[in-house]
Amino acid sequence: MFNKIPIIQALKEDRWVKPFLKRYKKTLVLAISLGILTFVCAAGLMFCAGFLISKSATKPENILLVYVPIVLTRAFGIGRPALQYLERLASHNWVFQMTSKFRQNLYDALEVDATKFNSKYQLGDILGLLSDDVSHIQNLYLRSIFPMFVAWGLYAIIVVALGFLTPLMGLWMLLVFGIMIFAIPIWSIIVNGSKQSFEKEARDRLYVDLTDNVMGVSDWVLSGRSQEFLKLHVDNQAKMVEVQQQIKSFERKRNFIVQMFYLLVIVSLIIWGAGKFAHATNWIAAFVLAVFPLNEAIAGLPAAGQETNVYEKSLRRLNKLKTEKITNNEKIQIEAPYNLLLKDVHYTYPKTDKEVLSGINLKIVAGEKIAILGQSGAGKSTLASLLRGDRLPSQGSISLNGIPTAKFGDQIANYFSVINQKPYLFNTTIANNLRLGNETASDEQIWDALDRVGLLEMVKKLPQKLDTKVDEAGLRFSGGERHRLALARILLQDAPIVLLDEPTVGLDSVTEQAVIDTFNQQLVGKTMIWITHHLQGIDKMDQVLFIEHGQIVIQGSPNELWENSSRFRELKKADQGL
Structure with a gap:
């Protein structure tokens, strides 16, 4: 099933992105680890806060039952922003290292093919390639690959931790979070894939048509077809806007479904906690509140997965270019007369x-x-x-x-x-x-x-x-x-x-x-x-x-x-x- 996803097929044939994943894998692992730890600290902060609030509402048997959560709350409270800052530094350093070399390879490819490039692509294609496709590849790292790796790491921690306490609850979380992390993003890719592909093609077509037509606007005016030119651009723009509205409509429905599944997780934890900790209700609030920060890591995955439809087109277009710099050092010398x-x-x-x-x-x-x-x-x-x-x-x-x-x-x-x-x-x-x-x-x-x-x-x-x-x-x-x-x-x-x-x-x-x-x-x-x-x-x-x-x-x-x-x-x- 995964092999049929366009971005997976594109990455298998890729000569632009994959080499950087291997070359900078240590930085990638560091960034993902810091990302996971950031959410662990956020969950830990809410866990300790929930326990502390519940426990403080009753007379504690021992002062340590309140003092230790206070210390942990401070530790997690400081750790979360500190780790998030380090994670941003590591992840952006990872991306900038890759994209700087990536851009160098791109410009090398254009330089090698400079004389032939103009004959294969229109000027609008070049603008689309340099402005749209390069940013899409950068977003592929920051908005899709990195968040997915972090979410998968958190998914493993949640399932293992709850499975250790109650195997049945671990299996239930395996199913529910699995739907949110895997099933819904794949559904988004399949349903919105064709629409986003059309949107990307429409935007590229606007680059080509508008650039070429504006450069030849004098010909449109002299031929008395200026209104035809404007109508052509307006029609293409209207088609793209219509598709964008359809995409947003689907996204609203999908986000609602994700939140309903998240509500199901919270309700499940309340029911599980009520049975597991019937005589220590302060643990119920701790477990439920610990799940709230994870929404930030998981709720955005469907959108991140959906965007790979756009990245896949950019990836395929970039892979049509040569990735190695070829230099011709041969000095051609000819003598007059030049015929x-x-x-x-x-x-x-x-x-x-x-x-x-x-x-x-x-x-x-x-x-x-x-x-x-x-x-x-x-x-x-x-x-x-x-x-x-x-x-x-x-x-x-x-x-x-x-x-x-x-x-x-x-x-x-x-x-x-x-x-x-x-x-x-x-x-x-x-x-x-x-x-x-x-x-x-x-x-x-x-x-x-x-x-x-x-x-x-x-x-x-x-x-x-x-x-x-x-x-x-x-x-x-x-x-x-x-x-x-x-x-x-x-x-x-x-x-x-x-x-x-x-x-x-x-x-x-x-x-x-x-x-x-x-x-x-x-x-x-x-x-x-x-x-x-x-x-x-x-x-x-x-x-x-x-x-x-x-x-x-x-x-x-x-x-x-x-x-x-x-x-x-x-x-x-x-x-x-x-």
């Missing part, structure tokens, strides 16, 4: 059946300027990621001088520079931002790069010149200036291939043309791959190709296409407003 070759490249996004690219064949020779055009969603940016090795083609190959670009890893930065749609500038100085392209660049080299992109005079007029802070995301500068600063960074990097991924989006036509002219002037001799959605400045390219439905439908030089392709002529006229 790119794409052979029958196909790409399908994970979790979908939609093929974004279908049979792309392309040769980009060193020093060539090539423009890649197409509508939004045609696969242009996906092709850019494939060229740098950030994604792996589903079929076919992309190579730089005969070596697959995915094999270069971090070394790809020696050969590729990238300017994105919105070049990011960090909240630090101009010099620090530009040295991201070349950490060893001198001030003279930085001034030279700024001069080449037309920003020399502007930066010289700033109060702190190169030490001027650019503000978060570079908001101190205009869009055109941010693009020029990004180009200066590229010039310092001095990579032979420059990838421009729609770098002029959002710029007015005058600024856009000025930025394009600067790119063409300063990137002479380098291979330039320009991904764009319209044809301004296209005449200065050596080769132009259009991607539509994942395939190259038009390809050639601007002059050849103007002469031979009526569609190209129509597109160019439309782009120019003719």
Whole structure:
């Protein structure tokens, strides 16, 4: 029966949690022991208090019958908070030791798979993994594993102690506490398991949908579908809230049943005590009151067990990642000229059946300027990621001088520079931002790069010149200036291939043309791959190709296409407003 519980199956196949249970087992045993002793002291305090109150109501035969319980009450009263404090220190130290190493392994796994990770998961998946799943694993220790071990220890003590006094009573407590500690938590897992799984999936889906849609909110607005976007989010949120209400309704009923069983324990002890200690009624109150603190340890077990449904999903998702850090120390060195070759490249996004690219064949020779055009969603940016090795083609190959670009890893930065749609500038100085392209660049080299992109005079007029802070995301500068600063960074990097991924989006036509002219002037001799959605400045390219439905439908030089392709002529006229 236990083997059919999802969390048990997940732990059997686990490569993340189990190793830490073994590695830090001494700390775990210490924490569990202190947890058990904390509740023993709490029960002992109530036991002595019950005995003392009952005994003080009658004339004691001996002063020791009152004095000893007073001393024990003080001892248990001091011991309970002291042990609880030590238990919290030990248990949290145990968890933090494990989760610190756990997080290190997680980040190592993401670092190893960094270039491939983006192709397997959407950004919302990554946020769900890092924010939700890591905290779930930590809660698996603190809220489920640890309380269960403590409750099992107390269960053994209760059954053995009462069984020693009255075997029949020990068997009865074995049954009643067994239902509360094992049967009801398993019932919670089974009944609420599917609901909690749906809730977790719904929350993950909200991470994915909301993140991706917000990042593309401009597309929703431009397409006139903003209300559809809002309705999609509201509907998903409403479904999750409905399931959460069903879960809470079940929890209220379950908690009521647990308390009824706890009442049954108290009534049983009263009846047992009345028969066992008929001539010493002060013991009845002692035994009954001793059970009350145990409610804190046992009543929360069904909720703790139920939460393992959520943890099980996180555990399985984490176990899909590699757990060992793999380093590739092989230095890849290639010599100029640097030629790119794409052979029958196909790409399908994970979790979908939609093929974004279908049979792309392309040769980009060193020093060539090539423009890649197409509508939004045609696969242009996906092709850019494939060229740098950030994604792996589903079929076919992309190579730089005969070596697959995915094999270069971090070394790809020696050969590729990238300017994105919105070049990011960090909240630090101009010099620090530009040295991201070349950490060893001198001030003279930085001034030279700024001069080449037309920003020399502007930066010289700033109060702190190169030490001027650019503000978060570079908001101190205009869009055109941010693009020029990004180009200066590229010039310092001095990579032979420059990838421009729609770098002029959002710029007015005058600024856009000025930025394009600067790119063409300063990137002479380098291979330039320009991904764009319209044809301004296209005449200065050596080769132009259009991607539509994942395939190259038009390809050639601007002059050849103007002469031979009526569609190209129509597109160019439309782009120019003719």
